[in-house]
Amino acid sequence: MQTISYKIKDQIGIHARPAGELIKKAKEFKSDMTIEKSGNKTDLKKLFAVLKLGVKCDDTVEITIDGEDEVQAAAALKDFLEANL
Numbered sequence: 001m002q003t004i005s006y007k008i009k010d011q012i013g014i015h016a017r018p019a020g021e022l023i024k025k026a027k028e029f030k031s032d033m034t035i036e037k038s039g040n041k042t043d044l045k046k047l048f049a050v051l052k053l054g055v056k057c058d059d060t061v062e063i064t065i066d067g068e069d070e071v072q073a074a075a076a077l078k079d080f081l082e083a084n085l
Helices: 016-026 047-052 070-084
Strands: 002-007 032-037 040-043 060-066
Touching: 002 070, 016 047, 016 070, 040 047, 060 070
Parallel strands: none
Antiparallel strands: 002 060, 032 040, 032 060
């Protein structure tokens, strides 16, 4: 199991466009992924569930990845977060 903890730097937070791109990146991998904010956890591969978390600037999210390609997925998601959020 891999875990990424990331503080959102985007002024708007995780809104529709970056959320869609994040889900698209997550779906490239077979591993199960969840995203958690303030104790609320949801499937990272479901757009409306991610948007419902209401992640704003300066919020910290924790992404958990579990599966056969978890190491590659964690590296790709970390790079995505740093480049886009």
